[in-house]
Amino acid sequence: MDFKKVVGTRRSVRWFKPWKPVEREKIEVILQAARWASRSMNADYPRAVVVMRDELPAEVLEALHNPTTAADVDLAPVYIFWYFDMEYVNGVQDRLKQLVDQHALSASHGWSYAYIDNHLWPQVLKQIAEEPIALMFMGATETGIAICNALNAAVDQGLGTCLHSFINSSELQKVLGVPPTWIPVWMQLVGYPLEDPEAGGQRPRSAMGDMYFEGSCDKPWREDPEVTGQLQRDGMIQEPGPLPWREQEVKMLTRMFGLPE
Ligand SMILES: Cc1cc2nc3c(=O)[nH]c(=O)nc-3n(C[C@H](O)[C@H](O)[C@H](O)COP(=O)(O)O)c2cc1C
Structure with missing residues (x-):
């Protein structure tokens, strides 16, 4: 899928086909996309544990439920638990030096082994x-940046995906074998969407001029109708929700699983 279309088509999908597994290759693409996200100092921040819903002990699954996420958690066949490792700073000098060796960071821009060892490490990174x-x-x-790629990679492969907060219970940590230096970030649900991938239309966003500014904060960014039109044609900006059939779609899905109406 074209990049702009991926960005525009992504929604937080909450209805998955619980019976349809996700191919391992597709999960790997998601992880690779996160791996190739930009990251400061070229340090290894994110950690992820991929788990199949049906392989989790019932009591651990139950502990992942809260009043608004239980249905999504039960429907999605794959969970990716995102963490970052607090020890990411270890070895960062060597990682930066690799970039110097590769001429990604060069003397032209002030980089050298000496700058890393004598200034950057003692005065900033330490x-x-x-x-x-x-x-x-x-x-x-940094983990959020990586996860953003992971979400888009799922959409690009025709999957539905949504981020959830999760309680990093000691039982979950034990099952996942999470080291004590890992800090929980988000749980990513992945599966084939049962709702239409449009998921009732694009979600509301504030106007460009309320969020972005030009030169100074008293000068809101002026949205260019030509750019907007092009992005509509390219699929980044799509029909806003709720689409006329959305209420009926949610009603039918709700009844399919006997969920509260
Ligand atoms: C970091 C993050 C955490 C989120 N956590 C939850 C959550 O715990 N439960 C939930 O239902 N949705 C969660 N969402 C989804 C948002 O509620 C979602 O962004 C919103 O429904 C509309 O945006 P979207 O459909 O464009 O993603 C989360 C989204 C992000 C980015």
């Missing part, structure tokens, strides 16, 4: 390593 808030902020941000 301080991040010793400051829990900075460590958490970077870990979560």
